[in-house]
Amino acid sequence: xxxxxxxxxxxxxxxxxxxxxxxxxxxxxxxxxxxxxxxxxxxxxxxxxxxxxxxxxxxxxxxxxxxxxxxxxxxxxxxxxxxxxxxxxxxxxxxxxxxxxxxxxxxxxxxxxxxxxxxxxxxxxxxxxxxxxxxxxxxxxxxxxxxxxxxxxxxxxxxxxxxxxxxxxxxxxxxxxxxxxxxxxxxxxxxxxxxxxxxxxxxxxxxxxxxxxxxxxxxxxxxxxxxxxxxxxxxxxxxxxxxxxxxxxxxxxxxxxxxxxxxxxxxxxx
Amino acid sequence: xxxxxxxxxxxxxxxxxxxxxxxxxxxxxxxxxxxxxxxxxxxxxxxxxxxxxxxxxxxxxxxxxxxxxxxxxxxxxxxxxxxxxxxxxxxxxxxxxxxxxxxxxxxxxxxxxxxxxxxxxxxxxxxxxxxxxxxxxxxxxxxxxxxxxxxxxxxxxxxxxxxxxxxxxxxxxxxxxxxxxxxxxxxxxxxxxxxxxxxxxxxxxxxxxxxxxxxxxxxxxxxxxxxxxxxxxxxxxxxxxxxxxxxxxxxxxx
Numbered sequence: 001x002x003x004x005x006x007x008x009x010x011x012x013x014x015x016x017x018x019x020x021x022x023x024x025x026x027x028x029x030x031x032x033x034x035x036x037x038x039x040x041x042x043x044x045x046x047x048x049x050x051x052x053x054x055x056x057x058x059x060x061x062x063x064x065x066x067x068x069x070x071x072x073x074x075x076x077x078x079x080x081x082x083x084x085x086x087x088x089x090x091x092x093x094x095x096x097x098x099x100x101x102x103x104x105x106x107x108x109x110x111x112x113x114x115x116x117x118x119x120x121x122x123x124x125x126x127x128x129x130x131x132x133x134x135x136x137x138x139x140x141x142x143x144x145x146x147x148x149x150x151x152x153x154x155x156x157x158x159x160x161x162x163x164x165x166x167x168x169x170x171x172x173x174x175x176x177x178x179x180x181x182x183x184x185x186x187x188x189x190x191x192x193x194x195x196x197x198x199x200x201x202x203x204x205x206x207x208x209x210x211x212x213x214x215x216x217x218x219x220x221x222x223x224x225x226x227x228x229x230x231x232x233x234x235x236x237x238x239x240x241x242x243x244x245x246x247x248x249x250x251x252x253x254x255x256x257x258x259x260x261x262x263x264x265x266x267x268x269x270x
Numbered sequence: 271x272x273x274x275x276x277x278x279x280x281x282x283x284x285x286x287x288x289x290x291x292x293x294x295x296x297x298x299x300x301x302x303x304x305x306x307x308x309x310x311x312x313x314x315x316x317x318x319x320x321x322x323x324x325x326x327x328x329x330x331x332x333x334x335x336x337x338x339x340x341x342x343x344x345x346x347x348x349x350x351x352x353x354x355x356x357x358x359x360x361x362x363x364x365x366x367x368x369x370x371x372x373x374x375x376x377x378x379x380x381x382x383x384x385x386x387x388x389x390x391x392x393x394x395x396x397x398x399x400x401x402x403x404x405x406x407x408x409x410x411x412x413x414x415x416x417x418x419x420x421x422x423x424x425x426x427x428x429x430x431x432x433x434x435x436x437x438x439x440x441x442x443x444x445x446x447x448x449x450x451x452x453x454x455x456x457x458x459x460x461x462x463x464x465x466x467x468x469x470x471x472x473x474x475x476x477x478x479x480x481x482x483x484x485x486x487x488x489x490x491x492x493x494x495x496x497x498x499x500x501x502x503x504x505x506x507x508x509x510x511x512x513x514x515x516x517x518x519x520x521x522x523x524x
Contacts, residue, residue, distance in 0.1 A: 231272070234272055235272060235274065235277075238272060238274050239274070242274075256281065259281055259284065259285075260274075260277045260278065260280075260281045263277060263280050263281060263284060264272060264277060268284060270280040270281065270283055270284035270287075
C-alpha cells in the first residue's frame with residue numbers, strides 16, 4: 001500500500017512539459033496574466049526569458065492550451081533549425097499552404113502579404129537561442145510586417161541575453177522574466193503537485209525543514225526539484241521493498257534520503 | 271535502478287566532509303578560549319615575580335625580627351622574594367605572602383625612631399618630595415575634590431599622613447615616596463618593603479627598582495641587589511639602573 005503511494009508520488013515529478021501539470025502560484029500567475037494581456041496588445045514581439053528550469057516551456061504550453069480555441073496560436077517546442085523547413089512549416093500551419101519544394105524567405109513574405117488574416121496569428125517559439133542569427137533576422141522582418149506576432153523564449157545566460165537585446169532591442173515591446181521559486185513558493189509547488197494527484201499523505205510529509213533543505217539544494221529551480229523528488233520517491237520505494245523503511249522516520253520526509261537523492265542527481269558533489 | 275548501498279556510502283562521506291569545517295571552527299574557538307584564559311590567568315599571577323634569594327631569606331628574617339619590635343608591620347620578609355622575567359616581559363618584585371598578610375592587617379602607621387641628625391637630612395629630603403607631592407598632578411588626581419595643603423610639621427607626622435593616604439588610595443607614587451623617605455631615614459627594611467609594594471602595584475616604576483636595590487645593598491645583600499639590577503636592566507635598559515649597578519660594583523655605593 002505504502003509503495004503505491006510512493007509510486008504515484010514519484011510519477012508526479014516526471015520532468016515533462018504538460019499544460020495539465022501547470023501549478024498555479026500567485027506570483028507566477030500574475031506574470032502569466034501579463035503575458036496573456038501582452039498578446040492582445042499590438043506588439044510585434046514578446047520576449048520571455050529566464051534560466052533553465054524556471055518554467056518557460058510550461059508557460060508557453062499553458063498559454064497555447066488556454067488560447068488555442070480562441071485565436072490562432074501556434075507553439076513550436078523544438079526549434080526548426082532549417083530555414084526552408086521553418087517557412088514551410090509556418091506556411092502549412094498558419095496559411096494551410098503545402099509546399100513540396102523549397103520555400104525561401106521572399107516567397108514566404110509574399111504568402112504572408114497575400115493571405116492576410118483578420119486576426120494576427122501568434123507564433124510561440126521555444127528554445128529560440130538555438131535559431132541562427134540569419135533566421136532570427138528573418139523573424140524580425142516578419143514581425144515588422146505586423147501580420148505575425150512572435151513570442152520568443154530564451155534561456156537567460158550572459159551570452160543569450162546579449163543576443164536577445166542586440167536583435168530585438170527596438171522591436172521587443174514586452175519582456176517577461178521568469179525566475180526560480182522562492183522557498184514558500186517551492187513548498188506550495190511540491191504540495192500542490194502531489195495533492196493534484198491525490199497524494200495527500202506524501203504531501204503532508206514535507207515539513208519546513210525538508211523544504212528548506214530542498215530549496216538549499218535546488219535554489220527553487222523547478223526542473224532540479226522535479227528530478228530530486230523523483231529520485232527521492234524512487235529511494236523510498238527501494239527502502240520499502242528492502243524492508244528498511246522502519247529505519248526512516250515514516251511521518252516526515254527523511255533529510256538523509258533528500259541528500260542521497262541530491263548526490264545521485266548531481267546537486268551534491270560527494 | 272539506484273545503487274542504494276553506494277549512495278549511502280557517498281552520503282556518509284558527504285556528511286563527514288560537511289562536519290569537518292564545523293569541527294575545525296569548534297576546535298579553533300576552544301583553543302582561542304583556552305589561550306586567552308591562560309594569558310589572562312598568567313597576567314594575574316605574573317605580578318608576583320620572585321627573586322630567588324635563599325640567603326636573603328635567612329638574614330632578612332633575622333633582621334626583621336629585631337626591627338619588628340620597633341616598627342609596625344609590614345616589615346617581615348620571611349620568604350624569598352623572587353624576580354621572574356616571563357615571556358610577557360613583565361618584571362615585578364613581590365614580597366612574601368606573610369608580608370602581604372601582615373601588611374593588610376596594618377591599621378596604625380609605623381612608628382619611626384627619631385634622631386635629630388637624621389631629621390636634618392630627612393627634612394631636606396622631605397621638602398622635595400612634599401613639594402613634588404603637591405605639584406604632581408597625579409596626587410591631585412587621587413583626591414580631586416580635596417585641596418592639598420602643605421604645612422611644615424614634624425616629619426613623622428608628615429610621613430604618617432602619607433602612609434594613611436597610601437593605605438586609602440593605594441597610589442604607587444605615595445608608596446615610592448614612603449620607600450624613599452624610609453631609605454633617607456636609614457630605615458632600609460621599611461624602604462625595601464615599600465619599594466616592593468610599589469613594584470607590586472606598578473612594576474614599571476624605575477624608582478622602586480632603584481630604592482629596592484639600594485636598600486638591599488645597605489642590608490648587606492650586594493649580590494642580590496646586583497642580580498636584581500642586572501635583570502631589570504636587561505628588561506628595561508634603564509640608564510639609572512646601569513649607573514647604580516656600576517657604582518655598586520665599583521664600591522662607590524656601599
